[in-house]
Amino acid sequence: MLKQCTLNKAISVTGIGLHSGKKVSVNFKPAPKNTGLVYRRTDLEPNVEFKCTADAVRDTQLCTALVNDAGVRISTIEHLQAALFALGIDNLFIEVNAPEVPIMDGSAYPFVYLLSQVGVKQLSAPKQFIKVTKPVRVEDGEKWAMVEPSSKGLQMDLTIDFKHPAMDPDKQHISIDFSGQLFRSDIASARTFCFLQDVEYMHAHNLALGGSLDNAVVLDDYRVLNNDGLRYEDEFVKHKLLDCIGDLYMSNKVLLGKFSAYKTGHHLNNQMIRELLAHPECYEIKTFNDEELSNVFGTPIDFIHSVAVNA
Ligand SMILES: [Zn+2]
Incomplete structure (x- = not known):
């Protein structure tokens, strides 16, 4: 039986809030099954609590936010x-002393690294999966996202379509069989990206005050402005894939199926x-x-966990 997991022990991190530009602290605390x-x-x-569910996602403008009935939110x-998701953590208290989780370096890697330091612990309840049995598709103009049955765990196929001199048209598609290891080595470090004119507009409107070259890939009309360039040749589509993985996990259950999408974003992912x-x-x-797991995944534990699991 593959069991639910939580963190081995509590750990904290501090970073900058994307929207406020202020310092934010997060305490991650183990939670029961x-x-x-x-x-x-x-x-x-x-304190205000937000249980992570697909229905609680109510703002997908610049990031994904959970918003309660009183309009109180937790963003980013x-x-x-x-x-x-990639660490296989099902249960966790995430205490934040601000309206937003820190943006860190604009990728998921700092969280993967930090939480891996303490590792995860199995609990006595079975882990829950959502196995897709019939296709479901949502559209918004030319954009679309869908899931369909698959016998291979979670498969993902994503296409973006940016016409920009610094965005290679041959590097705007990605297709993977998800695994925790693949996420850690190939996807987790992909940073969010934005265009200089959007940054200027947002700053002028008091938005994304914490946004900088330290936590995003920024492009002007011709090139990437970050001194070190890109972390992956296809960093843009990899970051969008990372966003999709986070958005799909708002259900708090592991999706088993094939996810495909074209020019999707937080809103469409949540709709799907x-x-x-x-x-x-x-x-x-x-x-x-x-037994079932090994039929579905080959090596089941590798599908999700990329860190050692303590029983
Ligand atoms: Zn993102």
């Missing part, structure tokens, strides 16, 4: 969500996961015993 991923705003008295959670969950005939909630 069946708790899920719970964000907690500790700057508010009393998508890269952390991708890291939690909501559409899937709204159609119970299109999926099954599964848990796996060891």
Whole structure:
């Protein structure tokens, strides 16, 4: 039986908030089985909790935010969500002393690195999967995202289409069979990217005050402005894939199926996961015993965990 996991022990990190530009601290604390991923705003008295669900995602303008009925939010959670998915963490308290999770370097790698330092621990409840049994597709103009059944764990196929001198048209498609190891080595470090004119506009409107070359790839009309250039030749599409992984994990369950998308973003990804969950005939909630798992994944533990697991 593949079991739910949480962190081995508590750990903290400090970084800059993308929107405020201010210092933000996060405490990651182990949580019991069946708790899920719970964000907690500790700057508010009393503290406000947000359980991570696809329905709680209510703002996808510049990032993914969870917003409660009173309009209180916790923003910029998508890269952390991708890291939690790749580390196989099902249950965790994430205490943040601000309205947003720090942007770190604009990728998921700092979270993967940090949480790997303490490792994960198995709990006694079975891990839950959403196995896609019929295709579900959502569209927005020419953009689309879909899931369909697959016998190979989580497959992902993503195409972006930017026409820009610094964005190679041959490096705007990616197709992977997801694994925790692949995520760590090939995807986690891909940074978010933006265009200089957008940065200037946002700063003029008091938005993304913490945004800089330290936490994004910035392009002017011709080139990448970061001195060190790109981390991967296809960093742009890899970052979009990272975003998709984080967005799909808002359900707090591991998707089994093939995800494909064209020019998708946070909003469409969230629409797709909501559409899937709204159609119970299109999926099954599964848990796996060891024999089933090895049939589905080959080496089951590698599918999700890229760190040592303590029983
Ligand atoms: Zn992103």
